[in-house]
Amino acid sequence: MAERTAPPVIRDSAPPQGKPDAAVVRDALGVGVAVGLSGFAFGVTSAGSGLSVLQTCVLSLLVFTGASQFALVGALAAGGNPFTAAAGAFFLGTRNAFYGLRLSQLLAVPKAVRPFAAHWVIDETTAVALAQPSRRAARLGFTVTGLTLYVLWNATTLLGALGAEAIGDTAAWGLDAAGPAVFLALLAPMLKTATERTTAGIAVLLGLGLLPVLPAGVPVLAAALAAPLVLWFQGRRMGPAAGAADPSGREKETR
Incomplete structure (x- = not known):
């Protein structure tokens, strides 16, 4: 009797792999740098609305959500009541709470880290994290985007506020339109x-x-x-x- 041989086992030549870390970092840095540089416009707008350099920088450090910050200083610049301006900024910022519900399941960060991670839950970090194929890549993209954007946004906010204070009347230079222009530029790709x-x-x-x-x-x-x-x-x-x-x-x- 002829000896029977088992049929050959066909294996995938290249097993599926996740997205390379270098690609995740590259995408995250691109988003962080592009948006972080727009903090300069916020610094100019905030200083032009009457806030001091210190107030402007504290706002970026503690609030850290561009749309709400622009809404707040825009209302103040128009002579609005501070409580009304704060209410408008608050309602714009509530969307981040819904982002947090989704990211808490995706990232699953330790409880001790959650308060710090929550501060970075904004449009850009959410978009980068959700675009990743795995939890590890999502965590990497979220961290790199958040860190890059936070550092650049606050650094350029300081530069913009100092520049606006040095040149005086921002309206005379046409810089009062910088805030709304950047706000629309950030909003348009989301529609x-x-x-x-x-x-x-x-x-x-x-x-x-x-x-x-x-x-x-x-x-x-x-x-x-x-x-x-x-x-x-x-x-x-x-x-x-x-x-x-x-x-x-x-x-x-x-x-």
């Missing part, structure tokens, strides 16, 4: 769907339309109504369309 772009457009119209009739800082809060307004309209539009078809997918019989 990926038609719903998001529509919501942003309505928010702009609400904010600009109410600017002449409401106290400074309040139009920012009113602009937040754009989100529930768009959701309500979508629900109204999809409701009749969903009810028009028979749930069974069959045409109704006519007698």
Whole structure:
């Protein structure tokens, strides 16, 4: 009898591997450097709104979320009430709490580190972490992005505040528009769907339309109504369309 041989075992020539650490670090550094340099614009805007260099730097150190910081100093520069300005900045910053819920499961950092990691939960660190294929890569991307962005943002904030203090009136140099310009530049890439772009457009119209009739800082809060307004309209539009078809997918019989 001929001896039977077992069929050859076919193995993958290259087992699947995670994303290289160098690629994660490169992507994280790119985001951290690009956004961190915009702290200069915040420093100029904050100093131009009447805050001292020390107040500006403490704001970046403790708040560390660009959109909220720009909203706060923008409202103060327009003569708004400090409490109203703080409320607008607070509502903009609440999105970071939702980011934290997702990242807490993904990163699973030790309890002792969580308070420090929470301070770095912002748009950019969340985006880099969620883009990684593994927990290890997510932790690396989050850490490198957060560290790079935190150091650069605070360093350029100081430089911008000192520069604004040295040149005096920032409006005379046209630097008062730096803050809104950077804010829009950071926001635009996040608007990926038609719903998001529509919501942003309505928010702009609400904010600009109410600017002449409401106290400074309040139009920012009113602009937040754009989100529930768009959701309500979508629900109204999809409701009749969903009810028009028979749930069974069959045409109704006519007698």
